[in-house]
Amino acid sequence: LLVMHKVDELHAHLNGSVSFSTIEKLVARKPHLNIEHGMTAIRSGQRRTLDECFQVFKVIHQLVDTEEDILMVAKDVIREFAADGVKYLELRSTPRKEKTTGMTKRRYVETVIEAIRQCKNEGVDIEVRFLVAVDRRNGAEVAMETVKLAEDFMLSTGGLVVGLDLSGDPMVGHGRDLLPALQKAKNCGLKLSLHLSEVPSQADESELLLNIPPDRIGHGTFLHPEVGGSQSLVDKVRKHNTPLELCLTSNVKGQTVSSYSQHHFLYWYQMGHPSVLCTDDKGVFCTDLSQEYQLAASTFNLSQEDMWTLSQKAIDCTFAPDLQQQLHQKWLELRPTLFQL
Numbered sequence: 001l002l003v004m005h006k007v008d009e010l011h012a013h014l015n016g017s018v019s020f021s022t023i024e025k026l027v028a029r030k031p032h033l034n035i036e037h038g039m040t041a042i043r044s045g046q047r048r049t050l051d052e053c054f055q056v057f058k059v060i061h062q063l064v065d066t067e068e069d070i071l072m073v074a075k076d077v078i079r080e081f082a083a084d085g086v087k088y089l090e091l092r093s094t095p096r097k098e099k100t101t102g103m104t105k106r107r108y109v110e111t112v113i114e115a116i117r118q119c120k121n122e123g124v125d126i127e128v129r130f131l132v133a134v135d136r137r138n139g140a141e142v143a144m145e146t147v148k149l150a151e152d153f154m155l156s157t158g159g160l161v162v163g164l165d166l167s168g169d170p171m172v173g174h175g176r177d178l179l180p181a182l183q184k185a186k187n188c189g190l191k192l193s194l195h196l197s198e199v200p201s202q203a204d205e206s207e208l209l210l211n212i213p214p215d216r217i218g219h220g221t222f223l224h225p226e227v228g229g230s231q232s233l234v235d236k237v238r239k240h241n242t243p244l245e246l247c248l249t250s251n252v253k254g255q256t257v258s259s260y261s262q263h264h265f266l267y268w269y270q271m272g273h274p275s276v277l278c279t280d281d282k283g284v285f286c287t288d289l290s291q292e293y294q295l296a297a298s299t300f301n302l303s304q305e306d307m308w309t310l311s312q313k314a315i316d317c318t319f320a321p322d323l324q325q326q327l328h329q330k331w332l333e334l335r336p337t338l339f340q341l
């Protein structure tokens with residue numbers, strides 16, 4: 001039995017993290033939608049094109065369109081990460097307005113914050129922080145509004161909102177249009193986690209966005225020269241020591257990486273560059289953080305000690321510096337129990 005040494009999850013999209021049991025509850029609330037589980041998840045062995053994966057989010061968004069849904073989904077997701085042994089979670093989600101149900105973007109964020117607070121009050125053993133997400137497809141104006149919303153909540157939630165995420169279909173839109181919004185976010189003290197070079201065609205965009213620079217990078221699948229990126233991109237990432245959030249199952253199931261052994265984890269890990277294993281969308285990709293650690297260990301032949309260190313280093317990559325010391329302490333205390341087996 002291999003005990004998986006993980007302590008924090010830093011890249012989890014709320015609506016991509018909805019488990020099967022939560023989907024069932026949502027489907028029961030909305031039987032008229034005729035949604036089956038095959039439409040909301042990609043099972044083991046299955047692969048989809050990136051385009052097909054993004055269709056899946058549309059289906060989930062139909063199921064999650066009221067404040068009540070958001071509250072349930074966020075609480076379930078937080079409890080599930082805690083049950084997997086995760087001690088610190090950064091959730092990210094795109095504020096959505098739903099005309100039909102009257103949900104506003106502001107209420108959307110407030111409801112996620114409420115879920116975080118309720119879990120805390122119920123004694124769920126996990127610290128949770130929130131990143132407000134910008135969907136790249138929605139363009140410059142929405143991005144700027146979202147940054148303002150994120151800034152408001154950063155100030156009003158006593159630090160629960162820690163940053164901004166840039167995500168959405170990488171084939172749509174260009175980062176140059178979003179640069180002013182991202183720069184504004186950075187200047188007002190929001191931490192930036194940007195999905196960069198998730199597909200091969202984004203080298204120019206990454207070149208531009210790495211100049212901000214971001215505080216963390218999501219995926220970075222096509223940054224290095226061997227896969228069509230460039231040394232100059234790698235140099236920028238290394239110069240700022242910008243951590244990468246790496247999601248093995250997501251990349252293989254979404255077919256941007258051909259197999260686990262081909263995953264760019266190895267490239268960065270061998271270089272000693274800060275790399276954090278993450279789930280991305282644990283519901284859609286039918287995984288959890290333990291499984292991601294397990295996969296990395298077995299694919300790249302890493303020892304228990306290697307995995308322990310990998311987890312430990314992930315603590316330094318969080319956007320909550322106030323919690324890092326406490327997490328390190330917790331991690332050291334857990335060490336003997338993890339190595340007993």
Ligand SMILES: CC(C)=CCNc1ncnc2c1ncn2[C@@H]1O[C@H](COP(=O)(O)O)[C@@H](O)[C@H]1O
Pocket residue numbers: 013014015016050051053054057092093094095133135167168169170195198250251253254280281
């Ligand atoms: C298709 C595929 C391989 C997915 C994994 N890679 C991803 N790349 C970019 N944006 C993403 C990805 N996964 C989730 N998202 C973003 O997260 C959203 C779902 O979570 P939420 O509604 O923000 O709470 C999606 O609509 C999308 O904007």
Ligand SMILES: [Zn+2]
Pocket residue numbers: 011013167195218280
């Ligand atoms: Zn992602």
